[in-house]
Structure formats: structure tokens, C-alpha cells
Amino acid sequence: MKRLCNPNYIMHSRSSLLCFGALALAVAASAPLAHAQGAEQDAPAKNAIFFVGDGMGVSTVTATRIFSVGIDGHLTLDQAPFTALSQTYTSDHITPDSAGTMTAMMTGVNTNSGVIGFGPETERQDFLGNGDGPALTTVLELAKAQGKMVGVISTARITHATPAACYAKSNERNEEEYIALQALPTDAEYNLGLGSGIDLLMGGGRRFFVPDTVVDEEGSTGRRTDGRDLRAEFQAAGYTYVYDQTGFDTLSGANLPILGLFESSHMEYEYDRLTDLGGEPSLEEMVAKAVEILEANSPNGYFLMVESGRIDHAHHAGNAYRALVDTEEFDAAINAALQLVNLGETLVMATADHSHVFNIAGYPLRPQVELPYPVAYAPVEYMASAHGNILNTVFDINASTGGVEISSDLNAVPYTALLYGNGPGHRGAGGRVDPWSDATAGYGGVIPLGPEDPAYMQEAAVPLSSETHAGEEVAIYAWGPNSHMVRGTGKNTGCFRLMKRALGL
Numbered sequence: 001m002k003r004l005c006n007p008n009y010i011m012h013s014r015s016s017l018l019c020f021g022a023l024a025l026a027v028a029a030s031a032p033l034a035h036a037q038g039a040e041q042d043a044p045a046k047n048a049i050f051f052v053g054d055g056m057g058v059s060t061v062t063a064t065r066i067f068s069v070g071i072d073g074h075l076t077l078d079q080a081p082f083t084a085l086s087q088t089y090t091s092d093h094i095t096p097d098s099a100g101t102m103t104a105m106m107t108g109v110n111t112n113s114g115v116i117g118f119g120p121e122t123e124r125q126d127f128l129g130n131g132d133g134p135a136l137t138t139v140l141e142l143a144k145a146q147g148k149m150v151g152v153i154s155t156a157r158i159t160h161a162t163p164a165a166c167y168a169k170s171n172e173r174n175e176e177e178y179i180a181l182q183a184l185p186t187d188a189e190y191n192l193g194l195g196s197g198i199d200l201l202m203g204g205g206r207r208f209f210v211p212d213t214v215v216d217e218e219g220s221t222g223r224r225t226d227g228r229d230l231r232a233e234f235q236a237a238g239y240t241y242v243y244d245q246t247g248f249d250t251l252s253g254a255n256l257p258i259l260g261l262f263e264s265s266h267m268e269y270e271y272d273r274l275t276d277l278g279g280e281p282s283l284e285e286m287v288a289k290a291v292e293i294l295e296a297n298s299p300n301g302y303f304l305m306v307e308s309g310r311i312d313h314a315h316h317a318g319n320a321y322r323a324l325v326d327t328e329e330f331d332a333a334i335n336a337a338l339q340l341v342n343l344g345e346t347l348v349m350a351t352a353d354h355s356h357v358f359n360i361a362g363y364p365l366r367p368q369v370e371l372p373y374p375v376a377y378a379p380v381e382y383m384a385s386a387h388g389n390i391l392n393t394v395f396d397i398n399a400s401t402g403g404v405e406i407s408s409d410l411n412a413v414p415y416t417a418l419l420y421g422n423g424p425g426h427r428g429a430g431g432r433v434d435p436w437s438d439a440t441a442g443y444g445g446v447i448p449l450g451p452e453d454p455a456y457m458q459e460a461a462v463p464l465s466s467e468t469h470a471g472e473e474v475a476i477y478a479w480g481p482n483s484h485m486v487r488g489t490g491k492n493t494g495c496f497r498l499m500k501r502a503l504g505l
């Protein structure tokens, strides 16, 4: 993955690297820098890009760093000049879902899990039967009302909870057929808060735009029960519709407004993307294209939401490999945006909606090439490790002999550094088995070739069909005007307030 450099961006990253661990102190002590940076940071932002790594908890960022650039390396996320901790609980759950958290981040109102665009007085599916409360206003709607262009990109279905919370209102996140209508300017259910409409929509989820009697461009049957073909209706409303890599490659500002639906359901995991039937763009490609189009065509500025939706799905499937590759791709997409924007006028924020029960466990030794001392002996599995040893079983140094030895559990069975608290990776009644001889079916049903195989399903303590989210804080990373406000620990609703303030909405 190539990482080019925006000079403006490099300036920030160098200073953040130098001051790491004492950033606030360093800025305060360095008056000229603080003044220059502060002046730039306090200026109003013309544009804002809000990146959401769905399910990208801090342990996912750490594991991705080791997997991708090495434990001493720096992801784009690591180079953000300002960071904070964001609390993710919803009005009714300690551990949240994406509907509640994205509504909070888009509207500034903490609400119930499962609910999109309504406040805490709205129960999921209105189970009390007392009707919904007033609909909330999103930062996307406010930006549109001020004449800015607005875009929504996701590798999940574009009608899925996170993207939907930018533009729709529903007391049930799974009402995706209905959610799609709220983005269609000519429909009776259209969300009038979107004005002339969302200028750019790209992602998966074609199934909720295609009738359940019709086979789509990649051979999948639609899911709409009302017989309507929204692909045609969006085009009648002025949208350019594309569905594959070839169509994506032709897009330019002349095609606005744009609807790109690249998959029947969610887009492919980045690891599997090249096997896609019709061909589909990467998240990095979608972001670069969108930012180029918006930069060139929005004199009043723009708001763009970008979701990496499948970090979450890979974790739910207990497959760390795909979660890490999608996080690496998310990081590359942020880098692509940072290269294309002017950070003097564009606020860029990246965060997660919630974490996952994903752990870096034991005391795994770093690879031999990274150790400050030679080792007396080592198992072949240790010597052959890839990806900074993060996917491997745990090895440790024996301080008496200077040799590397396998770390094992109480029953002398080795275990991997990456583990899940629950999920499909539970090994069943037979108990734990050595990951190197484990024949448990991995992601996609194949028998994995050890714990570093892309199909390997990490072990889980509690058997569940789907691994769950986790309740601890997630990080917020920020660049550009007003990003210095991103500090300390606070509720995720602060994301809305910061963007509203920065954009003068």
C-alpha cells in the first residue's frame, strides 16, 4: 500500500511523533508552535470528513499496527495530532450497537440501541406502542441546509445502521427497505431534511434497491417486497448509477449526484475483494474518488461520512485476519483523504462506534529480528512467524536458558496471542486444542493451516454464533481546524458538537 505525503500532513505527523506522550505539554511549552497551530486550528472548517471504523476498538488498532507496519511502525491513525477517548454506551445498553452510537455521533443525542435518528424516548420498534419522539437532525442534514455537498460511503450495505444514521429515521435499524426510500428524492418517504438529496452515495446493499423477483448485475436476487426498482428510480431522479469497478472508474464530477452500489449485500472484505464477480473499488479508491469530486465541485464545502463497515463483521465471525486487513485498508483510506485535502480548511476525524471483545493475550515475544539479544534456541513455529508475530501462538524467553519456548495453558496446550471473549471460535465440548494441529473449520469452512492462516478462527471463551461488541471506550483521532478540541474523555455525542462548531452549522 503506497503512502504518499501531503506536506501539510507531514508537518503535523512529525510534531506529533516528537511530542508523543506529552503532546499537550509540548504544545503549551512551545509558544510559537502553539500559536501558529492554534490559529490555524481555531479557524472555521469549510469541509469535514468523518471516518468510522465499525468495531475498531483500541486492541484492533494495536493488532493492525503490528500486523501491517510492525510494532515500532506508525499507522496513519497513530500520526493524528489530537486524540481523545470516546464513551460508547447507549441510553439502554452498557455495550452498544451501531445504530445507537452512530445516531449519537451524527445528532449529539444519546439514544437506544437499534434506533436510528430518534432520541431515547423512542423504543426499538416502539414496543410500548406510544409512537416515536421527534426526529433528530444530523450533521449531514445541517451541512446540506447550509449549501454544502454531502456524501456517504460504506463497505457495508448503504442502508445498514452506520450509513443510515446519516440520512434516515427509523425505530428499527433492520427496516432497510424503508431506509432506502428515505434517500430517494422523488419518494413519499423521502427525508426532506436532505434538501435536494445526498450528492454521493457509495457502498454495498443493492438488494434493497432491487425487487425480490429480479436478479441483479452480479446474479443476486433483490429483497424489495414492494416490486420497485430503486436503481431506475434514482436514475429518474437524476442520479448516475454504477455497480462495478468499470462504472466506478468512469465517475467524475459531471456524474453528480452519484449512486454506486457494488454488491448485493455488504461489499467484499478487502482480503477477498479481488475475487469479486463484477469487480469493486477498495475503500481507499472510493474515498480518493469522492474527495476529488467533492473538492472540485463544492464551492461551499462538503461533509463526507466514510465507514469501514466490515472490520466489525470479521470480528463477529471470529476471524481476526480479515478484521486486521480491513483496518489496514481503513487506515490507507484516511491517508488518501489527508493527501487530497487542505488541512487548513478541512476537519478530518476518525473514530469507532464501539469496540469488540478482542484481546492481545499472554506475553508474546517479539520476532527474533526485533529482539535486542540473540536467543539460544527457538521452535520453528516461532522462527517462521510473519506479521510481527501477532497472529502466532504465544512464545516467551526462558530467562534461565536464553531459549525461546512455547507458552502453554494449564493443560500444556499452546494458545494464540489473539483471542475473543466469545463467539464462533469456541472449540466446543472437547476443549482446547493446539492451534498448530487444530482442524476446526475456519472462516468460510476451510480447515486452517495453523493460526496465521487467513481462514483461522481465533478461540473464544464463550460459545456464541456471533462474537459481540465490547463496552469500553474507543479512540477519536483528529486533524485540521478545531481538532485541538479532541482531547480528554467524553461521550461520543461530542463528535456531533465538534463538527457542528467547526463547520459553523
Ligand SMILES: [Zn+2]
Pocket (backbone or CB within 6 Å): 055, 098, 312, 313, 316, 469
Ligand atoms: Zn457489529
